Amino acid sequence: MNEALLQLSQVSAGYGPKAIVSDFSLTIRAGEILTLVGPNGCGKSTLLKTMAGHLPPLSGQLMLQGKPLTSYAPKALAKTLSFLPQGQPTPDIEVEQLVSHGRFPYLGFQRHMTPLDRQKTEEAMAITGVLPLRHRLLSSLSGGEKQKAYLAMVVAQDTPLLLLDEPTTYLDIGHQFELLSLVQHLNSAGKTVVMVLHDLSHALAYSHRIALLQQGRLLCCQTPASLFASGAMQQVFGVTGHQVCREGGYDYYFTP
Amino acid sequence: MNSCKPIKRFFFVLLCLLLLAICFSLFTGATTLSWQELLNDLASANQSGTAYRIFCYSRLPRTLAAIFAGSALAVSGALIQAVLNNALASPNLIGVNAGAGFFALLTASLFPALPFLVPLSAFFGAFLATLIIYGVAAKAGRSRITLILAGVAISGILSAGMDALTLLFPDDVIGATGFLIGSFSGVTMSGLFPAAYFILAGLLCACLMGYDLNVLALGETIAQSLGMRVMPLRFCFLALASLLAGSAVSFAGLLGFIGLLVPHVCRRFFGQDHRLLLPACALAGAALALCCDALGKWLFAPFEVPVGILLSFLGGPFFLFLLLQRGRGRLHE
Numbered sequence: 168m169n170e171a172l173l174q175l176s177q178v179s180a181g182y183g184p185k186a187i188v189s190d191f192s193l194t195i196r197a198g199e200i201l202t203l204v205g206p207n208g209c210g211k212s213t214l215l216k217t218m219a220g221h222l223p224p225l226s227g228q229l230m231l232q233g234k235p236l237t238s239y240a241p242k243a244l245a246k247t248l249s250f251l252p253q254g255q256p257t258p259d260i261e262v263e264q265l266v267s268h269g270r271f272p273y274l275g276f277q278r279h280m281t282p283l284d285r286q287k288t289e290e291a292m293a294i295t296g297v298l299p300l301r302h303r304l305l306s307s308l309s310g311g312e313k314q315k316a317y318l319a320m321v322v323a324q325d326t327p328l329l330l331l332d333e334p335t336t337y338l339d340i341g342h343q344f345e346l347l348s349l350v351q352h353l354n355s356a357g358k359t360v361v362m363v364l365h366d367l368s369h370a371l372a373y374s375h376r377i378a379l380l381q382q383g384r385l386l387c388c389q390t391p392a393s394l395f396a397s398g399a400m401q402q403v404f405g406v407t408g409h410q411v412c413r414e415g416g417y418d419y420y421f422t423p
Numbered sequence: 424m425n426s427c428k429p430i431k432r433f434f435f436v437l438l439c440l441l442l443l444a445i446c447f448s449l450f451t452g453a454t455t456l457s458w459q460e461l462l463n464d465l466a467s468a469n470q471s472g473t474a475y476r477i478f479c480y481s482r483l484p485r486t487l488a489a490i491f492a493g494s495a496l497a498v499s500g501a502l503i504q505a506v507l508n509n510a511l512a513s514p515n516l517i518g519v520n521a522g523a524g525f526f527a528l529l530t531a532s533l534f535p536a537l538p539f540l541v542p543l544s545a546f547f548g549a550f551l552a553t554l555i556i557y558g559v560a561a562k563a564g565r566s567r568i569t570l571i572l573a574g575v576a577i578s579g580i581l582s583a584g585m586d587a588l589t590l591l592f593p594d595d596v597i598g599a600t601g602f603l604i605g606s607f608s609g610v611t612m613s614g615l616f617p618a619a620y621f622i623l624a625g626l627l628c629a630c631l632m633g634y635d636l637n638v639l640a641l642g643e644t645i646a647q648s649l650g651m652r653v654m655p656l657r658f659c660f661l662a663l664a665s666l667l668a669g670s671a672v673s674f675a676g677l678l679g680f681i682g683l684l685v686p687h688v689c690r691r692f693f694g695q696d697h698r699l700l701l702p703a704c705a706l707a708g709a710a711l712a713l714c715c716d717a718l719g720k721w722l723f724a725p726f727e728v729p730v731g732i733l734l735s736f737l738g739g740p741f742f743l744f745l746l747l748q749r750g751r752g753r754l755h756e
Contacts, residue, residue, distance in 0.1 A: 219648060245650030252644045256508070259695040260637070271638050272650035278634035304694075324649065 497708025522552025605731025
């Protein structure tokens with residue numbers, strides 16, 4: 168739980184000369200679920216893109232498994248971290264083919280799937296519960312099923328670190344919980360997860376640590392219970408938080 | 424649901440269509456070719472026989488030209504549509520037609536005495552226009568939309584250039600109308616062959632890179648996070664597409680519609696797996712070009728309708744029909 172997987176030190180990031188995220192330092196430990204929360208436009212997605220290596224940092228350094236993020240070749244990086252952005256396209260292909268694309272970084276020059284690649288594809292479909300959908304066309308799936316199919320692709324990529332940008336957006340509440348428990352399940356199978364969530368009660372219920380962002384800066388990064396107790400979250404979002412005791416922990420909800 | 428069997432059947436049907444089209448094309452023409460005479464000439468190696476000469480110097484080059492041009496343009500269109508993720512995209516969008524047309528006209532007006540320069544300069548123009556469009560897009564923000572807008576702008580400039588040339592040198596340009604419409608009449612083996620090698624190599628490359636195209640179709644963010652070098656690869660695909668289309672244009676003229684129509688039709692039957700789609704497009708494009716060319720020879724015989732006119736007359740309404748029939752296989756916008 169304490170080995171540093173990804174280390175950000177004094178990172179500034181953004182598009183063009185203007186930094187959206189500035190002076191950001193955070194260590195992501197192996198085996199945790201870390202959730203980024205913050206008001207709209209505070210730089211959560213920018214930060215996630217920077218962690219994924221899609222956006223070069225304006226300054227500062229990112230160390231992935233002890234090596235600078237920029238020193239990774241594209242395929243080596245894709246074997247270490249996977250990134251699921253928001254709003255995926257819906258090409259006219261079958262679920263199984265989509266999931267198998269997760270093996271792309273492992274394929275040789277001939278792009279030929281080995282038995283290991285097939286096995287990993289199969290496992291990824293099994294763990295995410297999309298096996299019954301394997302021959303369905305992506306365009307025929309509901310939003311929740313499609314999201315699970317994309318998650319399966321990322322799982323097939325078989326990386327220690329998963330970066331998920333708002334994985335529950337556009338899903339109904341039932342599918343949101345289904346997806347989050349899937350994330351929890353992947354985590355218990357050894358994956359480190361960094362995700363952006365909008366729903367504070369989900370963030371509190373499903374994370375080991377929460378990083379609270381405000382205007383491109385890290386306000387604090389704490390466990391859900393201590394973050395809630397500190398009242399910082401309530402202040403940043405301008406809401407009132409409520410804590411409900413249940414067996415084995417707490418549930419949280421927020422009102423204006 | 425895609426399963427293997429209907430796909431195999433579709434390929435079989437396409438192959439049969441292509442063979443029929445080849446026969447249709449070889450045996451239609453201004454003069455009726457006697458089968459027996461030809462076989463006699465071939466058997467006795469009589470190279471001065473009329474049948475032999477018609478077959479070798481007119482029919483065969485023309486049929487081969489239709490096959491190469493049709494498949495090259497169709498595959499080029501499929502590549503561009505996939506790379507730009509835009510259903511509207513076709514070779515003219517990346518400036519192939521405008522670049523080739525402008526340079527062909529320019530050469531025809533500046534060096535009217537050197538007609539063999541026209542295809543070469545068309546080829547060169549297609550490449551140049553593609554490079555400029557890609558360069559502008561790379562500088563301006565390198566998204567797919569900037570690429571498309573840059574294509575529209577450069578095509579606009581070059582079309583204006585073509586119009587200006589037609590006004591300035593009306594006499595020299597008359598010879599180039601066949602080129603502007605697109606036609607296979609008068610194609611010779613020597614005019615066809617350098618370009619045909621490029622096309623063969625391009626088709627082979629394209630079919631081998633189908634898997635990467637599938638990954639690229641997931642969008643640049645996902646393709647990048649899967650470890651793909653998106654920018655160089657996209658450039659490769661566009662260069663390949665312009666090589667194919669430019670080579671075809673160099674001997675067949677500015678054929679429209681194949682690059683737009685064939686990929687749309689094929690996507691309906693073969694889905695979006697480019698490992699299947701690209702070979703299917705090559706076969707279907709060749710068959711369509713052959714059929715239209717042969718129809719053009721046959722419909723108003725002894726007069727010929729250039730294949731470009733027929734393609735647009737048949738292809739246009741058919742495309743509208745496809746649009747009204749919103750089925751599967753459409754590219755998402």
